Amino acid sequence: MRTAADHLFREGHLLCWGVPATGVLVETLLDRGTDGDVAEAEAAIERLAAAPANEGLVMREIWLLRLRALLARAHGDAATYTNFRDRYRDMARTLGFEGHMEWAEAMP
Numbered sequence: 889m890r891t892a893a894d895h896l897f898r899e900g901h902l903l904c905w906g907v908p909a910t911g912v913l914v915e916t917l918l919d920r921g922t923d924g925d926v927a928e929a930e931a932a933i934e935r936l937a938a939a940p941a942n943e944g945l946v947m948r949e950i951w952l953l954r955l956r957a958l959l960a961r962a963h964g965d966a967a968t969y970t971n972f973r974d975r976y977r978d979m980a981r982t983l984g985f986e987g988h989m990e991w992a993e994a995m996p
Contacts, residue, residue: 889913893932897939907951910936914955918962926962933959950979950988957995 893913896906910932917929933955941948957972973995980988 889916897935906939907936907948911951911955915958918958921962926959929955929962930959946979946983950976950983950985953979954988954991 889909889912893906893909896904896909914929914932917925917932933952936948936955937952939948953972953976957969957976960966960968960972973992976988976995977992980992
């Protein structure tokens with residue numbers, strides 16, 4: 889997954905597959921949960937956030953809200969987790985993204 893995500897970023901395919909690939913990578917790392925995995929997940933989130941893209945790229949923004957919520961939960965930061973989770977839920981509903989709506993509602 890690392891190799892695939894790195895390749896997509898290097899080749900400039902953020903808009904096509906880089907966003908969901910980063911999501912899968914981050915969620916997998918956070919599920920495993922070692923200190924190194926959490927640090928790598930955080931770096932992947934920051935790389936996604938810093939990558940050049942058109943303003944208003946909602947697909948990236950909704951994924952960033954989800955991933956930042958999951959990262960906050962991994963760090964044990966309940967207040968930040970709740971903030972990102974609620975913003976993620978609101979954005980998913982506003983955009984009508986059914987898959988994200990289901991994922992957001994499944995977040996405790």
